[in-house]
Amino acid sequence: MWHPFADMSVVAGHDFVIASGHGAHVKGADGRTYLDATAALWYCNVGHGRVEIADAAAAQMRAIASYSSFGDFATQPTLDLADRLAALSGLAGAKVFFTSGGSDAVDTALKMISRYWALLGEPKRTRIIARHRSYHGMHVAGTSLGGISANRDGHGEPDPKIQNVTWDDAEVLALEIDAIGAENVAAFFCEPVIGAGGVYPPPDGYLTRVRDICKERGVLLVADEVISGYGRTGSMFASQRWDMQPDLILTAKGLTSGYLPMGAVLVSGRVAEPFWNTPGLIWRHGYTYSGHATAAVVANVNLDIIEREQLVERVDELAPVLSAALNPLATHSHVEAVRTVGLLGAVQLRPDVIKEDPAIGARLVRAARDRGVLTRLLADGGLQVSPPFVVTREDLHSMGRVFDEALGSVGSTRVKPDQLHVDLLPDTTTDESGGFDSSDARLRADVPPHHGT
Template sequence: MTETVVSSALTPKEHREPSRLWHTFCDMNTVAKGPEFVVARAEGVWLWDQSGDRYLDGTASLWYCNVGHGRAEIADAVHRQMTTLDAYTVYGDFANAPAMELSERLAAHAPVADPRVILTCGGGESIDTAAKLARSYWVTQGQPQRQHLISRTGGYHGLNGFGTSIIGMERFRSGYGKLIEDTSVVRHDSAAALEAEILRVGADRVAAFFAEPVIGAGGVFLPPENYFTDVARICQKYGVLFVVDSVICGFARMGNWFGIERFGVSPDMIVFAKGVSSGYLPLGGVVVNGRVADPFWNEAGNPFLHGTTYAGHPSACAAAMANLDILEREDLFTVSREVETHLDSALRGLADHPLVAEVRSGTGVMGAVELTEEALNERGVTTAEVFAEARTRGVIVRPVPKALLVSPPLVITWEQIDHMTSTLSSALDAVMARH
């Protein structure tokens, strides 16, 4: 079957006034000139705009729709839950069955000793939760000076307060004034750089180190061989809490539950979101090992005075449970390893394109096609141009300053992968012809 090439949604078919929706991650001065790209419906790996044109969702929206769009059983599970108990807080001693069942299920699969689960509404909230918990833990241990948080270049940890303060991309930190203090960033590919920074700051002042199994939104950077083994050893040596940010990498995107299992280490905390519900409803959380949980659970007088209004939302948890059922029933953990291999092979076919400097893929269902410095700086090519050309041809990828990123739903077929990469190649050709 030949994939359909759709007409452009970038050229308005009819004039429409811009909506009053303030879009994020964009220059609204440009977006407000319209027309907005309005997604009308979705099914599997496909999206349709208001004009009925079809697009392959090469990014699973924002890395999260792991099981694909339009899964009726998730909607049915949410409907059943909403007609029983729509929403209620889990503050204090309040609980609900879906929140408890989900926590048990996640704990059973987490590569963490004696785990406990804090639920939130997404990745940014979960990072803030883990950061505050790390600092609070050291207060309970009589070491309140251990406040420093270390992260990596290219690391993306959401844009809440702590997330903005530890993000490894300067463009997301500037313009907001003074951020949270006692943070620093080290090279993403050097365990030695982490150890040197711990020693520079003083091991008795460092609370935690944050790292993604594979750096996602920062450009899909894979860890060097033995990197996480070395990192885990260094953190243990200096008593630094090791926090894994699995928001992008979890729930079969790397062929297992949390991504970090690929590297055989057991962190102190795992932050999760996105694929836990495939984005059908907002949900995230933190898996915490028993050692860190112990002073809060087993000693009086150490309340963790932190939480979010919709944490443990029963309908969101019902969506997650149905999503995890699909992951297990369809064995998307195994499927994703096969998709990973084919995606890697297909993306490698772009490596010889004159505009392409590097292809990064092969660990997880994700990849990056980075443009050459010559194309970006001398020819004046932008990744936004390539993105626009790909979307005109019916494929959605994600542009970052130097690269185009892909992270399709795990249910994508070989034919659809080939369509996605061949369309990206055509988009690169079209941009090159203009420059």
């Protein structure tokens, strides 16, 4: 097996095999249990081992696993899911275009946008702007769109129609659009919270200013919510939390919690209009698995669980616990910063430490794994934190303690040891669960959440 994003000269023959999972934990083929600090690749939001999802998928497969969505074909679960996502999106007159995953959603949006402007008689609007540090999947266009240069290296010149602007200054976006000429700019792509680029929450006021800049100039605003969608920041969509009012929302990952692969582009009625109301127009775009019936069933049950167990609210309640567990690590000599928002976080190593010892990040990840916590290094040297929403308060604190020990094991020292000790070892005699029952029973689909008890 050729692993994605891997140094195969090291990984070949050393696959780390995961055998099973339950809630926020997974079991390796080595027989050990690990805390899944990243929900696999930011996706297993409802936690592992949901029998309810497996049963629903099996039942659908027995009826019919899937059928084409091209032309007028459809299956009922896919129609139901489209209606549900349109309602959740908050977009006026929303339509839903299904894909196989996030990179497909990015590609679909780019093609939809160029066709939209052509249909509106503005074919000069071809230029696309995205942000430094951003990640928009690994298809050819998404590789150009993303602002992580390491992901482009060795693939020739990026698409000249696409350019990146600084990630944290909306006025620079305005200047760039005006320099290009707004009449030439098709869209601005924006992760509300930068994810794979290092978990950077938006600066105060940034997203509303971006919204206004795009509206004033007629530029379409695309919220790439492949990570943030379906609750990760404590709102169903991060674009709602920050009142972004995008024209398109790109989603995948948490749509199914990864139980099956699926993506969805949520499109405002305004953008869909010329596609839907031009007689004779066939938009020749779509994927074999667009609207896969079993994936749609999985997504519907996944959303049922999120609603029934109030998992988005739970993210909001756990957000301060995550910061309390991670913030003390900022006092470590090797740590540049700790950033958190919702159930997302990064513990960022200092760039000079990485420069001096490029393998330190890999050793740190390994040290955490040896101590029972699975994480990975993000593009700019941050440890990824994005646990399943069913993680407990005690899990989050023990993750903080493990990161503390792992940092110590790679030579980092605590600048203020006493303070760190106090913060990393909370008094577990008080009710650390804050009303959440962390027992296995809580994860069974038939057991309601124990809010406010």
